[in-house]
Amino acid sequence: MAGRVKWVTDIEKSVLINNFEKRGWIQVTENEDWNFYWMSVQTIRNVFSVETGYRLSDDQIVNHFPNHYELTRKDLMVKNIKRYRKELEKEGSPLAEKDENGKYLYLDFVPVTFMLPADYNLFVEEFRKSPSSTWIMKPCGKAQGKGIFLINKLSQIKKWSRDSKTSSFVSQSTKEAYVISLYINNPLLIGGRKFDLRLYVLVSTYRPLRCYMYKLGFCRFCTVKYTPSTSELDNMFVHLTNVAIQKHGEDYNHIHGGKWTVSNLRLYLESTRGREVTSKLFDEIHWIIVQSLKAVAPVMNNDKHCFECYGYDIIIDDKLKPWLIEVNASPSLTSSTANDRILKYNLINDTLNIAVPNGEIPDCKWNKSPPKEVLGNYEILYDEELAQGDGTADRELRGRQGQPQGPKGSRLRDSRTILNTWK
Amino acid sequence: MPPEESDLSLIIAHVVQKLKGSSLYAQLERQAWASLQRPEIRLESLKEDIKEFFKISGWEKKLQNAVYSELSVCPLPSHPAAPPEHLKEPLVYMRKAQGSWEKRILKSLNSMCTELSIPLARKRPALEQKELLNKWNEMGTDEPDLSLFRPVYAPKDFLEVLINLRNPNYENGDSLGFRTHLGLIQVPLKVKDIPELKECFVELGLTTGQLGIDDSTQVPPELFENEHVRIGQKVLVEQDSAAAQQYIRQGSPTALRAELWALILNVSSQPEDVLYYEQLKTNVIQHDLLVDSLIYKDVKLTASNDDYYFVFEDYLYQVLLCFSRDTSVLGHFSYNSASPPKSYIRGKLGLEEYAVFYPPNGVIPFHGFSMYVAPLCFLYHEPYKLYQIFREMYVRFFFRLHSISSHPSGIVSLCLLFETLLQTYLPQLFYHLREIGAQPLRISFKWMVRAFSGYLATDQLLLLWDRILGYNSLEILAVLAAAVFAFRAVNLMEVTSLAAAEAVLADLSTLKVMPLLQIFLFATVT
Numbered sequence: 001m002a003g004r005v006k007w008v009t010d011i012e013k014s015v016l017i018n019n020f021e022k023r024g025w026i027q028v029t030e031n032e033d034w035n036f037y038w039m040s041v042q043t044i045r046n047v048f049s050v051e052t053g054y055r056l057s058d059d060q061i062v063n064h065f066p067n068h069y070e071l072t073r074k075d076l077m078v079k080n081i082k083r084y085r086k087e088l089e090k091e092g093s094p095l096a097e098k099d100e101n102g103k104y105l106y107l108d109f110v111p112v113t114f115m116l117p118a119d120y121n122l123f124v125e126e127f128r129k130s131p132s133s134t135w136i137m138k139p140c141g142k143a144q145g146k147g148i149f150l151i152n153k154l155s156q157i158k159k160w161s162r163d164s165k166t167s168s169f170v171s172q173s174t175k176e177a178y179v180i181s182l183y184i185n186n187p188l189l190i191g192g193r194k195f196d197l198r199l200y201v202l203v204s205t206y207r208p209l210r211c212y213m214y215k216l217g218f219c220r221f222c223t224v225k226y227t228p229s230t231s232e233l234d235n236m237f238v239h240l241t242n243v244a245i246q247k248h249g250e251d252y253n254h255i256h257g258g259k260w261t262v263s264n265l266r267l268y269l270e271s272t273r274g275r276e277v278t279s280k281l282f283d284e285i286h287w288i289i290v291q292s293l294k295a296v297a298p299v300m301n302n303d304k305h306c307f308e309c310y311g312y313d314i315i316i317d318d319k320l321k322p323w324l325i326e327v328n329a330s331p332s333l334t335s336s337t338a339n340d341r342i343l344k345y346n347l348i349n350d351t352l353n354i355a356v357p358n359g360e361i362p363d364c365k366w367n368k369s370p371p372k373e374v375l376g377n378y379e380i381l382y383d384e385e386l387a388q389g390d391g392t393a394d395r396e397l398r399g400r401q402g403q404p405q406g407p408k409g410s411r412l413r414d415s416r417t418i419l420n421t422w423k
Numbered sequence: 424m425p426p427e428e429s430d431l432s433l434i435i436a437h438v439v440q441k442l443k444g445s446s447l448y449a450q451l452e453r454q455a456w457a458s459l460q461r462p463e464i465r466l467e468s469l470k471e472d473i474k475e476f477f478k479i480s481g482w483e484k485k486l487q488n489a490v491y492s493e494l495s496v497c498p499l500p501s502h503p504a505a506p507p508e509h510l511k512e513p514l515v516y517m518r519k520a521q522g523s524w525e526k527r528i529l530k531s532l533n534s535m536c537t538e539l540s541i542p543l544a545r546k547r548p549a550l551e552q553k554e555l556l557n558k559w560n561e562m563g564t565d566e567p568d569l570s571l572f573r574p575v576y577a578p579k580d581f582l583e584v585l586i587n588l589r590n591p592n593y594e595n596g597d598s599l600g601f602r603t604h605l606g607l608i609q610v611p612l613k614v615k616d617i618p619e620l621k622e623c624f625v626e627l628g629l630t631t632g633q634l635g636i637d638d639s640t641q642v643p644p645e646l647f648e649n650e651h652v653r654i655g656q657k658v659l660v661e662q663d664s665a666a667a668q669q670y671i672r673q674g675s676p677t678a679l680r681a682e683l684w685a686l687i688l689n690v691s692s693q694p695e696d697v698l699y700y701e702q703l704k705t706n707v708i709q710h711d712l713l714v715d716s717l718i719y720k721d722v723k724l725t726a727s728n729d730d731y732y733f734v735f736e737d738y739l740y741q742v743l744l745c746f747s748r749d750t751s752v753l754g755h756f757s758y759n760s761a762s763p764p765k766s767y768i769r770g771k772l773g774l775e776e777y778a779v780f781y782p783p784n785g786v787i788p789f790h791g792f793s794m795y796v797a798p799l800c801f802l803y804h805e806p807y808k809l810y811q812i813f814r815e816m817y818v819r820f821f822f823r824l825h826s827i828s829s830h831p832s833g834i835v836s837l838c839l840l841f842e843t844l845l846q847t848y849l850p851q852l853f854y855h856l857r858e859i860g861a862q863p864l865r866i867s868f869k870w871m872v873r874a875f876s877g878y879l880a881t882d883q884l885l886l887l888w889d890r891i892l893g894y895n896s897l898e899i900l901a902v903l904a905a906a907v908f909a910f911r912a913v914n915l916m917e918v919t920s921l922a923a924a925e926a927v928l929a930d931l932s933t934l935k936v937m938p939l940l941q942i943f944l945f946a947t948v949t
Binding site: 190191192193221256258259260263264267268270271272274275278339 | 560561676677678680681728729730731733734735736737738800801802803804881882885
């Protein structure tokens with residue numbers, strides 16, 4: 001069984017290839033016998049499609065779940081989270097508790113979102129409740145900030161209303177589908193600039209849910225000072241933090257790439273806001289990631305040949321509340337700076353160590369429980385098996401303080417409920 | 424009167440005089456008058472009653488902090504008949520060297536001025552003023568043409584001056600002996616050795632808890648961290664500067680650091696402080712100074728490219744431009760060996776009544792100057808608070824890093840301390856580096872001049888600056904520099920050129936400061 005792992009990829013990035021080569025793996029083509037295939041999302045569609053798909057054998061591993069789009073398409077993610085919340089509400093779970101205004105206390109982490117053109121009328125109703133608000137339009141299937149724009153007037157999206165009235169027989173091409181979300185116009189600013197968080201989360205199995213959070217996430221800063229002023233709504237350099245957009249700005253700097261490590265963010269927040277609120281913020285971030293995964297777990301095809309490394313985009317508002325903006329199935333492996341290259345190289349390295357144990361030919365039947373030593377810069381975010389098996393201890397990510405705390409630790413009165421519901 | 428007592432009364436008189444001009448004095452006076460209304464104040468025991476009132480209401484504490492603050496910067500007691508230059512710098516040859524260095528800097532500044540035909544200062548036209556006011560929060564986006572401006576000097580120029588310093592009264596002798604100093608600095612100043620440093624930095628010892636060591640993830644917080652945080656909170660409640668200074672020797676918890684530093688530096692943001700900052704801002708809007716372009720260039724070259732500090736670029740302009748115009752900074756020249764450069768109104772060269780200090784605060788920025796401010800942006804996000812803290816840090820500590828003096832925290836002593844530590848405790852390494860033309864000071868000088876800002880990771884830098892505040896001394900910079908060399912000694916022994924040595928020491932961003940210091944001071948066999 002000591003053959004070398006045969007790998008294929010259709011993404012020509014050095015951070016990937018260097019990692020394969022350093023393990024002494026052998027490159028093959030997809031038509032040959034391969035063990036490990038790092039695919040783009042188009043390819044995974046083909047592998048698992050009804051017409052062109054094929055069965056994977058026990059010694060083959062791929063880097064996407066067949067229907068990852070349940071989480072990574074903006075409209076489906078929102079749909080799944082809404083469904084999850086309703087289910088919890090029906091069950092009477094304390095997680096689904098609401099406040100006096102009808103807002104979920106613990107599960108309100110996605111900005112109000114509607115699908116267009118399908119929910120156009122519902123959207124208009126919501127829009128009229130607060131007509132001075134800004135909304136962000138995002139095409140469902142695109143990435144890197146493409147096709148995104150902001151609106152603050154209904155007239156700006158008339159196109160979608162016209163379509164919905166006239167196209168009841170015309171099948172809506174998914175390429176034209178948009179989501180419209182309430183724009184967070186009070187983001188937390190540092191140095192006067194807006195930023196978002198990119199965090200990497202590795203999921204090795206959905207049922208039972210086992211996921212890992214990469215410790216070295218980063219913040220992406222806009223190069224231009226943030227202003228909520230309506231005159232700058234068209235200036236994408238102010239509002240969108242995607243590096244793909246920012247790097248065309250005049251002030252883009254290639255040394256630091258407008259990025260901060262998450263530990264810088266933590267240092268800054270602890271120094272200026274205090275430890276408790278900072279810990280609470282980070283606990284909440286972990287919470288919303290786990291909840292988003294739990295939301296899609298029931299509908300995910302938990303194919304044992306699969307693992308996936310997601311790029312989570314999170315924005316923090318000025319009340320230190322984190323919001324989940326979207327989840328990426330193919331987080332960029334392009335490096336914009338030297339530090340970036342090192343980070344992404346290590347990310348792939350640690351990911352491979354967990355997904356392909358010992359760098360040997362995989363057996364997809366293994367229990368997907370790697371020993372602690374191989375985690376590298378990953379930390380266990382949530383392990384459903386461990387959490388359920390052991391009745392007293394929490395196995396989820398803890399803050400440095402060593403206190404096991406879901407972010408609900410301070411809010412729920414019954415401590416036994418914390419343990420039960422967190423699992 | 425015995426000598427110690429006369430020294431003491433001299434100091435007291437000095438401190439009282441300093442405080443009489445401060446707003447605290449006015450406040451105390453007001454409070455004393457107001458207290459006469461109180462029932463517990465009786466005419467027969469007026470003095471004691473008022474004192475008691477001050478004690479209970481916390482005003483005594485404020486006075487105590489102010490006195491403590493003055494004592495921290497107060498020059499050592501000297502003979503009452505000593506001239507003011509002695510307070511600045513007692514050694515004549517040092518004063519002379521500083522004087523000629525200043526002449527050089529000023530000449531360089533003036534010639535840049537003439538070459539570029541830019542006045543040292545000019546009033547901004549109204550339109551420009553309005554534009555600048557609108558852009559106040561994002562001056563970083565301005566792209567003026569700075570290509571013709573050069574920094575007035577860089578640390579390595581300053582190093583050359585220090586290398587050539589000589590005490591004319593000191594004869595070294597030509598023969599090399601056991602005690603010959605092999606480093607670049609060739610002046611006889613007293614520096615501490617490791618046993619003395621151990622005494623001085625006793626709280627950094629192996630048996631005392633430290634933040635930066637005993638708060639790492641493997642150590643359970645109950646052992647040290649939790650208690651330390653609790654004590655820190657108590658110190659803040661008491662608002663006692665001296666206690667804070669003692670406490671911070673073991674490091675400051677991140678959440679308490681901003682307040683602790685403010686307490687130690689005796690900076691409290693009163694409304695008049697905010698107003699003062701706004702006044703400085705108005706000065707910036709109304710007048711343009713040549714040094715502004717130097718500041719601009721410096722920020723663009725250093726902080727804007729830094730992984731940690733690029734975010735705060737705009738704050739740096741807001742602080743440094745105001746700093747240049749702050750004439751209250753001139754006060755520190757009474758104990759700084761440097762003197763503010765003088766310039767004359769156009770056409771009135773040499774006429775004293777038309778002399779002004781230039782820049783108004785007397786400090787000409789050099790390459791890397793903005794890095795003194797950058798780390799503070801992690802702690803304070805209101806510009807006026809950031810400004811006050813920086814100004815206080817400058818007039819207490821940073822000025823010593825770029826003026827020639829014999830003070831134990833002056834850059835000359837720090838260089839000598841560094842070299843002596845290396846030569847005494849790592850002789851093989853020192854000798855090897857010297858042989859390959861890589862004098863260690865050539866590499867470590869820039870670290871010390873910048874107080875390691877921009878070289879260490881920010882959280883480590885802040886732990887280091889905690890100790891600067893705690894011990895009221897910059898000597899720790901020299902000790903850290905030596906400790907870094909000790910840490911990388913194995914690799915350094917293998918290099919064969921200055922460039923290779925620089926490469927080994929190019930990246931300090933992964934270093935953990937406190938373990939390095941502890942090992943060097945307390946765990947090395949001496």
